[in-house]
Amino acid sequence: MMYQEPEVDLSVEYCGIRFENPFVLSSAPPSDSYEMVKRAFDAGWAGAIMKTTSVESYQVDISYPIMTSMDYEEKKGVALGNIDNISEWHMDVMEDAVRRLKDEFPTKVVGLSLWGTTNRDHWEELTKRSVDVGADLVEVSMSCPTDSPFARASLMVGQVPDDVKRVLGWVKERSGKMPVVAKLTSQVTDIAEIVEAVEEAGGDGVCASDTVHGLLGIDLDTFIPNPSINGKSTFCGVSGPVVKPITLRTLAMIAKGSGIPLAASGGATTWQDCAEYMLVGASTVQFCTAVMHYGYDIVEDLQEGLAYFLEHKGLKSSKDLVGKALPNIVAHGDLLVKKDVVTSIDEAICTKCGMCYYACRDGGHQAYELAEDGLPKPDPDKCYGCALCVEICPVECISLVPRR
Amino acid sequence: MSGRTTAARLSPEERVKGFEEIERTLTPVQATIEASRCLMCEDAPCNKGCPAGIDIRSFIRKIRFNNIWGGIRILREANIFSGVCGRVCPTDALCEEQCRSQVLTEPINIGALQRFLTDFEADLGARKRVAAEKLPHKVAIVGSGPAGLAAANELALLGYAVTVFEASSRLGGAMTAAIPSFKLPNSVVEAEIDLISELGVEFKPDTPLNDDLTIDDLFERGYEAVFIAVGLGKPFPLEIEGENLQGVYSAMELLAAAKGLHGSQSTKVGKNVIVIGGGSVAVNAATSALRLGAERATLVCLEAPDEMPAFSEDVELAWREGVEFLTRVRPVRFLHNGKDGVAGVEGVRIDWKEPGEFVPENAVDVEGSMLTLPCDNVIVAIGQGPDDNAIMQFQSLKTNVRGYLLVDEDTLMTSRPGVFAGGDVLHNPISRTVVQAVAYGKHAAHSIHDYLNGTNQ
Numbered sequence: 001m002m003y004q005e006p007e008v009d010l011s012v013e014y015c016g017i018r019f020e021n022p023f024v025l026s027s028a029p030p031s032d033s034y035e036m037v038k039r040a041f042d043a044g045w046a047g048a049i050m051k052t053t054s055v056e057s058y059q060v061d062i063s064y065p066i067m068t069s070m071d072y073e074e075k076k077g078v079a080l081g082n083i084d085n086i087s088e089w090h091m092d093v094m095e096d097a098v099r100r101l102k103d104e105f106p107t108k109v110v111g112l113s114l115w116g117t118t119n120r121d122h123w124e125e126l127t128k129r130s131v132d133v134g135a136d137l138v139e140v141s142m143s144c145p146t147d148s149p150f151a152r153a154s155l156m157v158g159q160v161p162d163d164v165k166r167v168l169g170w171v172k173e174r175s176g177k178m179p180v181v182a183k184l185t186s187q188v189t190d191i192a193e194i195v196e197a198v199e200e201a202g203g204d205g206v207c208a209s210d211t212v213h214g215l216l217g218i219d220l221d222t223f224i225p226n227p228s229i230n231g232k233s234t235f236c237g238v239s240g241p242v243v244k245p246i247t248l249r250t251l252a253m254i255a256k257g258s259g260i261p262l263a264a265s266g267g268a269t270t271w272q273d274c275a276e277y278m279l280v281g282a283s284t285v286q287f288c289t290a291v292m293h294y295g296y297d298i299v300e301d302l303q304e305g306l307a308y309f310l311e312h313k314g315l316k317s318s319k320d321l322v323g324k325a326l327p328n329i330v331a332h333g334d335l336l337v338k339k340d341v342v343t344s345i346d347e348a349i350c351t352k353c354g355m356c357y358y359a360c361r362d363g364g365h366q367a368y369e370l371a372e373d374g375l376p377k378p379d380p381d382k383c384y385g386c387a388l389c390v391e392i393c394p395v396e397c398i399s400l401v402p403r404r
Numbered sequence: 405m406s407g408r409t410t411a412a413r414l415s416p417e418e419r420v421k422g423f424e425e426i427e428r429t430l431t432p433v434q435a436t437i438e439a440s441r442c443l444m445c446e447d448a449p450c451n452k453g454c455p456a457g458i459d460i461r462s463f464i465r466k467i468r469f470n471n472i473w474g475g476i477r478i479l480r481e482a483n484i485f486s487g488v489c490g491r492v493c494p495t496d497a498l499c500e501e502q503c504r505s506q507v508l509t510e511p512i513n514i515g516a517l518q519r520f521l522t523d524f525e526a527d528l529g530a531r532k533r534v535a536a537e538k539l540p541h542k543v544a545i546v547g548s549g550p551a552g553l554a555a556a557n558e559l560a561l562l563g564y565a566v567t568v569f570e571a572s573s574r575l576g577g578a579m580t581a582a583i584p585s586f587k588l589p590n591s592v593v594e595a596e597i598d599l600i601s602e603l604g605v606e607f608k609p610d611t612p613l614n615d616d617l618t619i620d621d622l623f624e625r626g627y628e629a630v631f632i633a634v635g636l637g638k639p640f641p642l643e644i645e646g647e648n649l650q651g652v653y654s655a656m657e658l659l660a661a662a663k664g665l666h667g668s669q670s671t672k673v674g675k676n677v678i679v680i681g682g683g684s685v686a687v688n689a690a691t692s693a694l695r696l697g698a699e700r701a702t703l704v705c706l707e708a709p710d711e712m713p714a715f716s717e718d719v720e721l722a723w724r725e726g727v728e729f730l731t732r733v734r735p736v737r738f739l740h741n742g743k744d745g746v747a748g749v750e751g752v753r754i755d756w757k758e759p760g761e762f763v764p765e766n767a768v769d770v771e772g773s774m775l776t777l778p779c780d781n782v783i784v785a786i787g788q789g790p791d792d793n794a795i796m797q798f799q800s801l802k803t804n805v806r807g808y809l810l811v812d813e814d815t816l817m818t819s820r821p822g823v824f825a826g827g828d829v830l831h832n833p834i835s836r837t838v839v840q841a842v843a844y845g846k847h848a849a850h851s852i853h854d855y856l857n858g859t860n861q
Contacts, residue, residue, distance in 0.1 A: 002477070002480065002481050002533050002534065002561065003477055003480075003531045003532070003533055003534070004531060004532050004533075004534055074406050075440075269469070270469050270470050271469070271470065271471065272470055294444065294465075297465075298465075298469060300471075300474070301465065301466055301469040301470075301471035301474055302469075304466075304471050304473070304474040304477075305469065305470055305471035305473075305474065308471075308472075308473045308474075395433075396433060
């Protein structure tokens with residue numbers, strides 16, 4: 001390294017386990033084999049939760065293709081949808097992966113993600129074997145596969161507090177000192193209720209949140225949703241940048257009500273995303289879609305970017321970020337009621353495109369006029385300071401200033 | 405898929421009024437948009453097109469993922485003159501040539517992204533670079549152009565005690581003497597030289613090699629290796645009638661005047677200027693003449709527009725500023741004004757004997773096509789060769805008949821052990837660009853490192 005590196009500590013702690021940095025591969029396709037995770041560890045990832053696995057007698061049926069995506073205008077893959085199931089490798093292969101990875105990378109964290117359907121024996125066997133092979137932690141997959149075997153087909157384990165308690169209880173019975181993490185879905189009416197169930201069952205941590213159940217699009221020629229498998233499709237798990245606001249909100253809701261260790265998952269692409277997830281209480285940040293899109297190498301930019309950011313903020317450790325935004329999140333009713341800002345336009349930068357004018361006319365408070373030469377002129381008396389124009393301006397020349 | 409993002413530029417009318425830099429830096433939003441167009445090709449054809457070996461794919465990815473300081477690190481590790489090269493590299497012929505984004509729309513604007521990073525660094529202040537542990541060896545660099553300075557930077561990082569000897573009072577070679585300020589402000593060059601200076605490199609301006617300071621003397625003073633990167637100091641003459649008339653200048657003289665260099669005040673530009681030559685130096689001379697007060701600048705060259713060796717970006721720029729092009733014309737003689745001043749150029753249209761060979765020997769005059777062009781100045785811009793004074797000092801080194809140094813291609817070592825050479829002073833450089841000079845400097849530095857550490861002995 002030719003440059004003096006920032007003197008900061010990227011390491012974090014989660015469920016009593018030290019991670020070299022907050023960046024972890026989530027239980028997903030990028031962590032489906034020893035060989036893949038080895039390459040990820042070489043690239044700099046601090047840990048990996050192996051793709052969800054099952055006992056050898058469980059038949060894994062996957063219908064290919066499993067991937068679909070949503071583009072927005074020119075941007076490819078703002079949402080990725082999968083109808084993947086769990087790994088086609090069973091516990092024996094994953095045990096071998098954990099053994100080899102822990103042997104070659106003693107400072108890295110290797111977790112297993114388990115799936116045992118409604119079968120208590122499966123859950124107990126998987127847990128015992130995880131302990132025996134030396135996994136650092138296990139995640140209990142509660143929202144993928146997306147069909148709950150317990151109740152109606154539209155529900156997931158993680159949506160029913162009693163099911164959460166039941167499955168976690170089975171796992172905790174056999175887990176000994178190994179931490180047990182509940183991987184939750186954000187798609188519940190009250191996430192606090194689910195987290196309470198996790199705590200009651202003795203869960204050591206939470207990972208929030210899994211993919212969002214969705215339907216990414218429908219082919220307008222055939223009327224078949226994507227992806228089509230012999231003319232039929234099904235609901236998929238949505239991931240990618242589009243789910244970031246949901247993950248942020250879920251993390252914040254959990255962290256404001258509970259002190260349970262939190263891992264973030266869903267929608268992170270850059271180090272900024274990670275910093276934001278940590279600011280609402282996450283200790284580690286899991287990645288999948290960004291890796292599937294851009295490769296393991298992005299971890300170099302995550303580490304370097306976060307290190308320079310911490311230095312810039314005068315912070316010594318990434319631990320210092322955890323939860324720092326939580327006091328700034330209050331209920332809507334607790335916000336001050338005020339209208340003391342108005343828009344201001346930097347006319348030197350303005351391109352006179354008029355987008356602010358239309359947005360304000362049809363989506364705001366009709367505060368804009370267009371001057372003869374096309375320059376937008378907001379009337380401070382009509383402007384509520386709603387910020388719509390600030391957000392949509394393509395050249396970012398609009399700001400909010402105190403109302404005079 | 406959106407098209408290429410370009411930075412704001414001064415309009416042709418505004419820019420010919422002075423020497424202000426034409427192109428602005430990309431805004432952060434623009435840089436992100438441009439970087440996110442990059443396909444991040446696994447085999448990175450862009451990287452293969454960079455003589456300085458910048459990992460372009462990686463620095464673009466770092467902009468895309470908001471790791472700005474990481475991007476700056478990638479640039480500086482490979483090319484200390486990244487800010488210069490972001491501005492002056494003929495990117496369309498180098499890194500961008502094989503860019504696969506052009507399958508969708510247009511190649512990524514790599515030069516502008518590079519400049520975005522170095523401008524960011526300049527705004528915030530460069531981070532401290534750390535050299536390797538000091539080595540007990542002294543190395544002399546002769547010439548402070550991009551080749552010499554890139555070598556100095558590399559050797560200083562490796563731990564050597566480096567001294568740069570420069571004949572003139574100014575550091576930077578062509579970067580500060582010839583490349584117009586409207587493309588490359590001196591402040592950019594100076595800031596990058598400061599980065600080298602901070603590593604402890606010693607600079608000795610006004611110290612040419614001459615009878616009082618020979619290569620032998622350098623070895624006697626304890627330097628264990630010498631890198632010669634003196635460039636080309638002597639303009640080629642056309643060798644036609646009237647070349648010695650007043651008002652006839654070399655491109656080097658005109659460009660020095662445009663840079664406001666000491667001693668260039670005697671170069672006076674009239675209203676109507678003719679530039680002879682088809683390379684980028686000729687084109688830069690024409691656009692500089694407009695800024696020095698010429699109302700009309702005409703470029704006369706042997707090549708047709710698509711045959712000119714000038715970089716397309718320079719030609720485009722000149723075209724928009726109103727430079728006129730008179731192509732496939734050979735100047736025959738310069739006319740005088742009745743006294744000893746130049747008053748015009750007499751030329752003749754030409755064709756090529758053999759197609760595709762754009763050299764004077766292959767030109768054949770078109771009968772009855774003589775033309776006369778009145779003018780106040782003629783600028784001769786047909787290239788430079790090694791300086792006579794420099795050649796004198798090379799005496800002990802093998803050169804070709806025209807004074808270009810001959811070196812071992814693998815090591816850049818001259819016929820004398822411990823003496824290396826690179827850049828334009830070589831007999832057959834790959835190209836005469838800043839980035840190629842940087843590549844020579846880095847190559848030489850690593851050869852010197854091998855040489856002094858015994859791996860090549």
